[in-house]
Structures are given as C-alpha cells and as structure tokens.
Amino acid sequence: MLSHHDRTELEKIERTLELSDPDLATALREGRRPKSRALRSALLIAVDVIAVTLLVLGLILPDPGVTLCGILALSGTVWTHVARHRL
Missing domain, CATH: 1.20.890 (cAMP-dependent Protein Kinase, Chain A)
Structure with missing residues (x-):
C-alpha cells in the first residue's frame, strides 16, 4: 500500500x-x-527503398526472381500505404 x-x-x-x-x-x-508513428513511418520508407531497389536490380540483371521479389515487395508497400491512409 x-x-x-x-x-x-x-x-x-x-x-x-x-x-x-x-x-x-x-x-x-x-x-x-x-502508437509510434515515427518508427512506423521510417520502417515503411525503408521497405519502400528496398522494394524499389529490388525492382531496379531485377530489371538490370537477367534474373526474373529478383524482379518478381521487387514487384511483390512494391505491391505490399503500396497496399500498406493505402491501408494506412484509410485509418
């Protein structure tokens, strides 16, 4: 007490x-x-950069797997941005 x-x-x-x-x-x-908005935003930006990098590397390199990973990662980040703005 x-x-x-x-x-x-x-x-x-x-x-x-x-x-x-x-x-x-x-x-x-x-x-x-x-809610930690700053950390969430920083993490989302980092994932965006990684997704774009994968996509560009996939287009430069003759590896369709890297291109597919880049497309999937970019699709996921777009979906996350859209879902985040709907809240």
Missing part, C-alpha cells in the same frame, strides 16, 4: 501527463501501447 505522500505525488504526475500528452495518458490508462 502506498503512503499518502506517494499517492499525492502519483496524482501530480498523472495530472501533468494528462496535460502534456493526453494520447499517451489514455493509452496507459487503457493498457495499450501508444
């Missing part, structure tokens, strides 16, 4: 968090992880 002082301090922290970042406070209250 927390002391009165500890509960008061926790309430102050909760109020400060609620004012400074209401989305994070809601996520913590509901027990879900907050």
Whole structure:
C-alpha cells in the first residue's frame, strides 16, 4: 500500500501527463501501447527503398526472381500505404 505522500505525488504526475500528452495518458490508462508513428513511418520508407531497389536490380540483371521479389515487395508497400491512409 502506498503512503499518502506517494499517492499525492502519483496524482501530480498523472495530472501533468494528462496535460502534456493526453494520447499517451489514455493509452496507459487503457493498457495499450501508444502508437509510434515515427518508427512506423521510417520502417515503411525503408521497405519502400528496398522494394524499389529490388525492382531496379531485377530489371538490370537477367534474373526474373529478383524482379518478381521487387514487384511483390512494391505491391505490399503500396497496399500498406493505402491501408494506412484509410485509418
């Protein structure tokens, strides 16, 4: 059991968090992880670059497997972009 002082301090922290970042406070209250948009965007851009690189390499090299991987990867990233904007 927390002391009165500890509960008061926790309430102050909760109020400060609620004012400074209401989305994070809601996520913590509901027990879900907050969305990390920056990390998700960086990862999606990295996958985009890899997909385009595979596609270009597949067109330059006489290997249809690399071209197929590039097309599939690019299709997946396009689908992810479309699904992300619908949310």
